[in-house]
Amino acid sequence: MKIRKLLWGTLAVTVLWACDPNEPVSTYVNTAPVVKDHSFSAKEDISDTQIIGTVTAKDEVDHDKITFSIRTNDDDLFEISPSGNLSLAQGKHLDFETAEEHTITIMAHDGIVGRYAEVTIAVEDVEPEPDSPTIALNKESLELYTLDTETLTATVTNAEGLEIIWTSDNEEVATVDETGNVTAVKSGTAIITAKLGKTTTTCTVVVNPNVYVAGSITNDNNVSVAALWKNGVLQELSDGTTTAGARSVFVSGSDVYVTGFVNDANNIAIATLWKNGVAQEFSNGIVDAFPQSIYVDGQNVYVVGSMDYSPRMAVLWKNGVMTELYEGNNESWARSVSVIEGDVYVGGYIYDDNNLPVATLWKNGSTQELSNLNGSSAIISVFIDGSNVYGAGFSTNANNDRVATYWKNGIAQPFDDGNINTVIFSIFVQNDVVYATGNTGSFLSTVWIDGTPQYLTDGTHSADGISIAVDRDNVYVAGDDLGTKQVLWVNGTVQNFTDGTKFASGNSVFLK
Incomplete structure (x- = not known):
């Protein structure tokens, strides 16, 4: 290395003679560029398109254009642009476990003479990203009646330290709590979203109204029975021993009100209100009473x-x-x-x-x-x-x-x-x-x-x-x-x- 630097020192001065006979004899002395050793650091996952650092040099006397090249490389890992931008060679990568540091020699050249410098690249260890979390629901869609509830079950992976965040895009139709319990509020459609980290999955909830029908049905003894159907399921409101009929139904909150009549033992129609299936009489039994609407x-x-x-x-x-x-x-x-x-x-x-x-x-x-x-x-x-x-x-x-x-x-x-x-x-x-x-x-x-x-x-x-x-x-x-x-x-x-x-x-x- 000393011999090489001595050689360049010997060549650092170039003498040129003037050729114009009318001019006195003169000489031109070129000054070599000045370049110092450089140190850079790079993460081991840096790509070959990213710049690790830029090598600089000075030519304050002649102001010649300086270009750069690599004289000694490390397993051909690196390349440098003429302007001094240092990067990985195409297709190359760093590995902290293989080498924590690399040293290369570059040359700064002004077109006539050049100078060498060492560039050290420290490799930074990068912890591998954990696998992305995944989340899946047991159902992609639900069909519920108003006020029904159902629990969505989430299966997750790589969820350490993460919570599932549950949301509904239409809480007027369906709500969801922090454990995935879905409650149908009123008819319509809502999207339930379960979010784990940056990963989400959804369930489409269709809410149908409960359908209540009040009326009557004839039993095996050919007696009219006051009846209430909820979503097609029959509930007999009277005992079937005397004629009865349900005329009107109204639902308030979770309470179901039905009005109609039940004949007593004297065959007098008694005005009757059933609240959640429990009968309440509200006429005097002297004359027939026929409720029609509630x-x-x-x-x-x-x-x-x-x-x-x-x-x-x-x-x-x-x-x-x-x-x-x-x-x-x-x-x-x-x-x-x-x-x-x-x-x-x-x-x-x-x-x-x-x-x-x-x-x-x-x-x-x-x-x-x-x-x-x-x-x-x-x-x-x-x-x-x-x-x-x-x-x-x-x-x-x-x-x-x-x-x-x-x-x-x-x-x-x-x-x-x-x-x-x-x-x-x-x-x-x-x-x-x-x-x-x-x-x-x-x-x-x-x-x-x-x-x-x-x-x-x-x-x-x-x-x-x-x-x-x-x-x-x-x-x-x-x-x-x-x-x-x-x-x-x-x-x-x-x-x-x-x-x-x-x-x-x-x-x-x-x-x-």
Whole structure:
């Protein structure tokens, strides 16, 4: 090395003579660049495209352009660009366990003379990255009813020090706790996500409403039994020794309220409320009492129906206490009740002096003005949508035909031209679309959507659509059909709630 440096020292000065005869003889002396030893460090996982460091040199006298090259390499690990950028040679890599340090010799050259320097590269140990965590759920999808719960089980690997974070993208539909317990809140779709570190997996949860149908079914002794179906599973509410029937169902929170009647030993119909299957009587047993509709508002339970006085009288029970809605001398019926912001709306009819029913809407006990009350008419169903009050039933045309009609805020809106007898038994409004069910000509169970009829049966047997409810785009209709002896249609398709051997009737459908 000393001999080499001496040689370069000898050659460091180059003498050039001027060739112009008119100029005096002169000489040019070149000064070698100055380069020092360098030290760099690099992580053992550095790639061959990354720069380890840049070698520099100076030529402060001549300011010649300096280029760099490697004179001695270490297993050909390194390369240097002419401008001094040091990197790994293509395809090469460092390994701390093999060598913690590498030394190479580079040369800085100004085009005439060069200088050597040593470059030391210290290798930094890199701990290998742990394997990425993985997570998988036992189910990719779930289908639940409202208020159902189910636990998702996660299988994980490489999870040391990590927790699973559970989230729902729609907590109005389904929630999930820190252990993966999913609770269905209301109908719709939610995505449950389980996150482990940066890894995620999901489960799609579809929540369907619980479908409650209140009605009756004939037992083996040919006695009508008050019945409640929940998602197709039958619960008999009465003991089957006397005639009974369930007329209306309402669900508030987790409590299920059903109203109807049970005949006593004297064959008097007793108004009955079943709360979660437990019966409570609320009529006097002197005359027949026939509840028709129930609505629960907070802690208050409202039931409307009629007492079989002479004449029959429309009544309202609030928490079991009865109020007469009509005090005249003519027959009156209360068929439906709905409550909003403390206001109680009851739909029904009062017979006039010509013994024709006249559609009647009570608000907090006072009758409301309705249009198109010529001839006979009735309100059989009441529905509140925001500030709009709907009452549905029938009116009559000039030919004395019954015409399916609903009143919106007192204004009558018939469904057809009255050429055939039609009647609405139930109305439901969603997104300003009016859904109704009833019958056409006494035989055809019918659904109207904004006045356009769809027939649920073929007309060969007597059938009625008695109650309607809508969830998202699904239309549920409870009723009766002497042909199939079933009690529910969903989107026009009959559901097999019974074995089809005994007559059954669905008088009310409620979705929760």
